[in-house]
Amino acid sequence: MVTWKLPGEISIIDPATLVQGEKEIIIGDSRGNIHCFEKDSGKERWVSNIAKSTCTAYASVSSDGTIYAGTVEGKVIALRGKDGGKLWETHCGASCAMAPAVGSDNTLYTVSFDKKVHAIDGATGKEKWSTPVEGTTHCPPVFGNDGSLIVTLSEGRILSLDRADGKEHWSFDARNTLYDSMPAVCPDNTVVFNTRYDFIALDGDNGREKWRIPLDDVFGTRPVTEGKDAIALALSNGKVMSVESSTGKQKWEIKMRSQSRLSPPAVDSEGNLVFGCDFSLYCLKPPLSPDDGIFEKVNERDRPEIESMDDFVIVDGVRVPIQQ
Numbered sequence: 001m002v003t004w005k006l007p008g009e010i011s012i013i014d015p016a017t018l019v020q021g022e023k024e025i026i027i028g029d030s031r032g033n034i035h036c037f038e039k040d041s042g043k044e045r046w047v048s049n050i051a052k053s054t055c056t057a058y059a060s061v062s063s064d065g066t067i068y069a070g071t072v073e074g075k076v077i078a079l080r081g082k083d084g085g086k087l088w089e090t091h092c093g094a095s096c097a098m099a100p101a102v103g104s105d106n107t108l109y110t111v112s113f114d115k116k117v118h119a120i121d122g123a124t125g126k127e128k129w130s131t132p133v134e135g136t137t138h139c140p141p142v143f144g145n146d147g148s149l150i151v152t153l154s155e156g157r158i159l160s161l162d163r164a165d166g167k168e169h170w171s172f173d174a175r176n177t178l179y180d181s182m183p184a185v186c187p188d189n190t191v192v193f194n195t196r197y198d199f200i201a202l203d204g205d206n207g208r209e210k211w212r213i214p215l216d217d218v219f220g221t222r223p224v225t226e227g228k229d230a231i232a233l234a235l236s237n238g239k240v241m242s243v244e245s246s247t248g249k250q251k252w253e254i255k256m257r258s259q260s261r262l263s264p265p266a267v268d269s270e271g272n273l274v275f276g277c278d279f280s281l282y283c284l285k286p287p288l289s290p291d292d293g294i295f296e297k298v299n300e301r302d303r304p305e306i307e308s309m310d311d312f313v314i315v316d317g318v319r320v321p322i323q324q
Contacts, residue, residue, distance in 0.1 A: 048084030060099035070096040090125035131166030139182035170207035182222040186245040211248035
């Protein structure tokens with residue numbers, strides 16, 4: 001069911017990050033701001049502007065609560081988790097408007113538009129190493145379960161690099177543009193991502209293709225892992241779907257009335273999905289079986305221009321009505 005939603009004036013398309021024992025949500029907006037909300041109530045705790053220009057702000061959070069963000073001005077910025085105050089900033093030479101990947105040793109990894117992957121000390125902001133790549137990207141790297149760094153390039157190639165020095169392990173040619181294709185890595189090291197036309201899974205150990213699902217000419221957002229064996233993906237036609245990571249078989253699907261782009265969902269330990277749609281932020285718990293598939297309809301009397309849930313959800317191929 002829909003736990004809460006937050007109407008607003010600014011479009012939210014950044015993936016949400018759950019922090020403070022899943023009590024708070026960190027998310028960016030389209031005007032260069034990073035927000036912190038209480039997860040249970042949706043109340044805003046603080047907001048911090050990180051970019052002079054109008055652009056989407058993307059943030060990531062370290063284990064100690066520090067928030068890191070990249071900007072179109074080529075800066076990587078560190079913020080205090082408790083109030084959003086700036087700790088340091090460093091320059092990468094070109095736009096790196098993405099949420100840096102944060103390693104267990106607090107090393108940050110990002111990709112700049114001058115075709116370089118950067119490793120940065122999260123405590124000081126000093127660069128550890130940088131390595132050139134044959135392309136650009138709008139997505140931050142992600143970590144493979146074998147200690148690798150996975151990088152997607154807009155030109156259509158996915159790379160596996162060594163975190164220690166940036167040396168290449170393997171590469172995969174997707175033969176399609178990867179404009180916003182930040183992959184998800186499953187517990188078995190399956191790497192899942194989407195192109196303009198397909199939802200694709202690779203073996204993270206060697207880069208070989210495992211399965212693919214046609215997307216019927218709609219855009220998919222960045223997939224996220226949902227539990228031990230599932231991947232959640234939001235689509236540009238207003239759908240959010242979940243598939244088995246090992247086979248690509250669909251588990252469930254929900255449909256928003258709005259045809260606007262949805263933000264990539266975040267999943268907490270209880271299975272709640274948090275994502276943005278139009279000018280609202282949604283928090284909902286997807287069904288695990290057809291018997292669980294009853295969604296309460298959102299009351300839209302105060303904001304009728306914001307679309308809510310459709311009249312049904314699909315679970316394991318079964319259409320289930322929403323509770324009226």
